[in-house]
Amino acid sequence: MGAERRGYGRGRAARAFVLPVCALMLLAGCASMPDSGDVEQVKATKGADSQVRVLAVPPREGAVPEEIVVGFLEAMTSDDPTFATARKYLTKHAAKEWKPEQLTTVLTEAPDLGPAASGENENSRSYPLSGELIATVDRHAYQAVAPTQYSGGLRLVRQSGPDGKGKEWRIDSAPQGLVLGESDFQRNYVSVNKYYFASGQSVVADPVYIRQRQDPVTRMDPAAQAVSALFDGPTNWLRPAVGSPFPAGTALRKGTTSLTPDDQNVLKVPLNGKASNVGRTACQRMATLVLLTLRELTSPRVEQAQLQRADGSPLCVLSADQAEASAPVRASASPDNVYFVDGNGRMSVVGAEAKTVDKTTVRGPFGTGELRLGTVAVARNAQRAAAVTNDGQHLYTSSIMSDEELAAPLVNSAARKPEDRLSAPSWDRNDLWVADRDPARPKLMRLAGGKGDPQTVEVDGLDGARIESLRVSADGVRIALLLSKDGRSSLKIGRIERHANAEGAVTVSVVELQSAAPRLESVTAVSWAGPSRLVVVGKEAGGVQQVRYIATDGSLSPVGGLPGLNKVTAVAATEDHEERPLVAVSDDGLVRLAPSANWQTMIDKGSSPVYPG
Structure with a gap:
């Protein structure tokens, strides 16, 4: 069931389990996963498969520095809730300071790990990271760059173990955000078009990237992620040319992590108080953008959206056909x-x-x-x-x-x-x-x-x-x-x-x-x-x-x-x-x-x- 992963450094390699989504159900009855034994180094997969899941594995007791580094880099590629397993490779201070949602750095391949350099004493060590940088993702916005050299690094220290006994290696300084190879990025993220109004009723697509599955930080499903990104407003590049009908501060009602249409393909979107008092016209423009944003993400198609006030009462209802009237392109008289x-x-x-x-x-x-x-x-x-x-x-x-x-x-x-x-x-x-x-x-x-x-x-x-x-x-x-x-x-x-x-x-x-x-x-x-x-x-x-x-x-x-x-x-x-x-x-x-x-x-x-x- 395993997919090939890149090996880093020398000696023993830390392990991450890579499983097809369909196999996850089989793991539900497992009491634990193995946390010992040698694992051979292998190379990363070529190409992304969204049906493959990487399950992060926590550091084993007595892990050597290279295992800690490899385990942390692998854990960054997983869907682990709040990246809790990745944080186990960090010191308490570093775990608090690390913000995986802040920035994603995309390389052509998983980062290469250079030889260790000794620190100030025997209880510290540094490892350089390198690769070919092709993009960064900030606030969901993908920014491609001409391939250029990436350099980063990890600093490790040896500290007392969780039980206060012994000494364990942990990462004390790491690059901010996630550092992923392109195949891991494509496996974990999907491009979605948000839509905003230009002049008149025409709308403009604003592409962003969201997590393929549940977001590890917000715990939102893809539909909730896309709508939340829509509420955040246009990306910086597009912002001067479009407008958003959503009042400042509009968000999903607190605690909403999933948006799923009912058996009639009606999607109810609970809003917070910032949008509870908009007029009918503004609400319908808001619903138009929600429907257009979700049309490429949901299957079957959402046929109707109902925006709700903070108290759960309906704010307005709009059909998918009404929203499509604002699409910038419609079939010509001679489409073929x-x-x-x-x-x-x-x-x-x-x-x-x-x-x-x-x-x-x-x-x-x-x-x-x-x-x-x-x-x-x-x-x-x-x-x-x-x-x-x-x-x-x-x-x-x-x-x-x-x-x-x-x-x-x-x-x-x-x-x-x-x-x-x-x-x-x-x-x-x-x-x-x-x-x-x-x-x-x-x-x-x-x-x-x-x-x-x-x-x-x-x-x-x-x-x-x-x-x-x-x-x-x-x-x-x-x-x-x-x-x-x-x-x-x-x-x-x-x-x-x-x-x-x-x-x-x-x-x-x-x-x-x-x-x-x-x-x-x-x-x-x-x-x-x-x-x-x-x-x-x-x-x-x-x-x-x-x-x-x-x-x-x-x-x-x-x-x-x-x-x-x-x-x-x-x-x-x-x-x-x-x-x-x-x-x-x-x-x-x-x-x-x-x-x-x-x-x-x-x-x-x-x-x-x-x-x-």
């Missing part, structure tokens, strides 16, 4: 259509189930061949489209539902080389975006409503990098930018901020760029593939090109890598339905990847594949 540019430079459609080009769906100048197109984007209502000519010089918009005449271009680039001209366009829920890559005058532009004069959008933090391509999220609050600088490419996520002056004119800017794929050495293409998920084409240092899902916070999606594909130059996905095929352009032409299938060729020659948006 994949739009692309055919070999003759015309905008065409291939249905998700077809392998032939439909030349009749796209009407107007983009479908007639009047212009030779290079890249296209379709508005989210699938009524209009934007197109950049194949020389990259002009941006046009037109109806694709009627035979209107071609209007004058909305944007023109003066760059001499085609590769330095206009990027592929992208729509948010209302507006059209495009970048001019002219080395003399590079700029990001927005066309309100997809018409009129382009507005230049200031982008903070580019640091000399050029915008090669872009994709705007459906909610209009986040933008994915593929940047290049000094021959290297990178992917950044920026927050879109809108500010109106006294005359009502709106100024738009992109701020606080954060790395979305710091572990990739180069990025070729990107598309939104969910409320907080991207599909990215890129490669790690020394690796081969991959197509994989990455969350906007930089963490790897549990779906991970996708089947291999050669020389991918473009990719397209949908944000509103995970069952629709992923589409890409490769050496094999225009290809698609349906769920639980391999890549299949749709069209031999095609470029710029897009879904609406």
Whole structure:
């Protein structure tokens, strides 16, 4: 039943039991677990399995320093209530000061333990910890970083045993919080989208990590953890762009550790006194965010949420269908259509189930061949489209539902080389975006409503990098930018901020760029593939090109890598339905990847594949 675990140091290794969840019931009748005997060192598992549980084992009497260190590091990976077993490896003072909930440090592998260094006397000893740091998690927020060296340490002292006799080694100084390898982190934590309101009724996903099972510190189940995190407010990065309807101090009623829908799929959410007196409209907005936050976490789906006052009386009731009305993306009029540019430079459609080009769906100048197109984007209502000519010089918009005449271009680039001209366009829920890559005058532009004069959008933090391509999220609050600088490419996520002056004119800017794929050495293409998920084409240092899902916070999606594909130059996905095929352009032409299938060729020659948006 055991899973492999990393061995630390030399000599005897401390032990932790690793069991499938289904085996836990069998342990209920055991009087005790063995606490003696040698255990061979083994290496950590590759990959995470959420159905595996690590049961921490307390230190044995007379344990040598290396056993204490290994036992403590292993105990940090468990679900032990309040981390009580881990604290047994610490001195009383250190156990009181250690705050496992304060910060989680994520390394590519479990921390490596270096050789011991003697302390001031024979009763003290220090051990260095090292590894490759890839992220930290603070207040549930995951912050990915480019892989860098991690260094920490543990100091041990020898003190009187619990019975006042003998001497036992215990840890007197430890890194604050948890230090976990990536596989242990993924086994213990799950990403959940919290939701908050942007302008109007639209909502924005704010991804955070909670414990897969019961939280060792709060004893809350995943649903209660997610709702509590929702009440805490947006993560710092998203906070300036969204608002929360929850009054300050809102929390679950004291003692609430579980949120479980009844047999009618109705979820009752008991609140504390801070939220007991909100009005009906505010309460329904609160319930909307609760339902949207839990929709990906509970199965079957919660059909109705009832928020309750501190005294248990109903505050308001809202159905899941009412909450879904605030979702930023809803199915378009032609949800299965994949739009692309055919070999003759015309905008065409291939249905998700077809392998032939439909030349009749796209009407107007983009479908007639009047212009030779290079890249296209379709508005989210699938009524209009934007197109950049194949020389990259002009941006046009037109109806694709009627035979209107071609209007004058909305944007023109003066760059001499085609590769330095206009990027592929992208729509948010209302507006059209495009970048001019002219080395003399590079700029990001927005066309309100997809018409009129382009507005230049200031982008903070580019640091000399050029915008090669872009994709705007459906909610209009986040933008994915593929940047290049000094021959290297990178992917950044920026927050879109809108500010109106006294005359009502709106100024738009992109701020606080954060790395979305710091572990990739180069990025070729990107598309939104969910409320907080991207599909990215890129490669790690020394690796081969991959197509994989990455969350906007930089963490790897549990779906991970996708089947291999050669020389991918473009990719397209949908944000509103995970069952629709992923589409890409490769050496094999225009290809698609349906769920639980391999890549299949749709069209031999095609470029710029897009879904609406």
